[in-house]
Amino acid sequence: DGGITQSPKYLFRKEGQNVTLSCEQNLNHDAMYWYRQDPGQGLRLIYYSQIVNDFQKGDIAEGYSVSREKKESFPLTVTSAQKNPTAFYLCASSPTGSRYNSPLHFGNGTRLTVT
Amino acid sequence: EDQVTQSPEALRLQEGESSSLNCSYTVSGLRGLFWYRQDPGKGPEFLFTLYSAGEEKEKERLKATLTKKESFLHITAPKPEDSATYLCAVHNTNAGKSTFGDGTTLTVKP
Numbered sequence: 001d002g003g004i005t006q007s008p009k010y011l012f013r014k015e016g017q018n019v020t021l022s023c024e025q026n027l028n029h030d031a032m033y034w035y036r037q038d039p040g041q042g043l044r045l046i047y048y049s050q051i052v053n054d055f056q057k058g059d060i061a062e063g064y065s066v067s068r069e070k071k072e073s074f075p076l077t078v079t080s081a082q083k084n085p086t087a088f089y090l091c092a093s094s095p096t097g098s099r100y101n102s103p104l105h106f107g108n109g110t111r112l113t114v115t
Numbered sequence: 116e117d118q119v120t121q122s123p124e125a126l127r128l129q130e131g132e133s134s135s136l137n138c139s140y141t142v143s144g145l146r147g148l149f150w151y152r153q154d155p156g157k158g159p160e161f162l163f164t165l166y167s168a169g170e171e172k173e174k175e176r177l178k179a180t181l182t183k184k185e186s187f188l189h190i191t192a193p194k195p196e197d198s199a200t201y202l203c204a205v206h207n208t209n210a211g212k213s214t215f216g217d218g219t220t221l222t223v224k225p
Contacts, residue, residue: 043202
């Protein structure tokens with residue numbers, strides 16, 4: 001089945017450590033996105049990429065970094081500079097790029113807890 | 116700046132009791148309003164896209180409508196399995212990204 005795989009489902013880290021969240025898709029989609037979701041809140045855009053080797057900052061990019069070396073993969077690194085990293089992180093993709101009106105396909109998220 | 120506001124924040128219904136969820140928006144260059152369903156601990160699942168005022172889409176007990184300033188998700192005779200958080204999002208062509216509302220959490224009691 002085609003879809004988006006996020007791993008791991010749960011991740012625990014100590015404060016001050018960088019951590020990388022994995023996102024892989026086999027839908028052959030051009031665009032990929034990272035969102036953050038806090039309890040009782042909607043999704044906030046961290047970074048997005050419309051094509052390999054290119055990405056743009058979203059609304060809350062500070063303390064995060066990404067890479068897009070392959071079409072299928074869009075890993076997110078949560079750095080020690082992120083003040084409140086504990087959250088539910090969602091990866092998504094869309095088939096024709098963010099300038100078009102295609103719905104997003106989501107993975108099932110990674111819940112990161114930093115103590 | 117694009118804004119999406121959903122109301123109510125939470126809605127509790129008895130099985131069979133119909134109601135509506137609201138999504139009001141302001142966006143420049145709207146190219147689609149999307150409704151998603153999100154179950155606890157899961158990623159959102161796409162339900163509908165609406166492109167122009169007056170458009171309606173239906174799926175089982177759900178019907179989505181769109182005006183120039185808001186969208187409604189009507190739920191007819193809901194069942195407990197309709198319990199979820201419903202998210203609304205608008206796509207801004209100029210910015211190349213989608214903006215989400217905070218969602219409405221629906222609970223349907225048997």
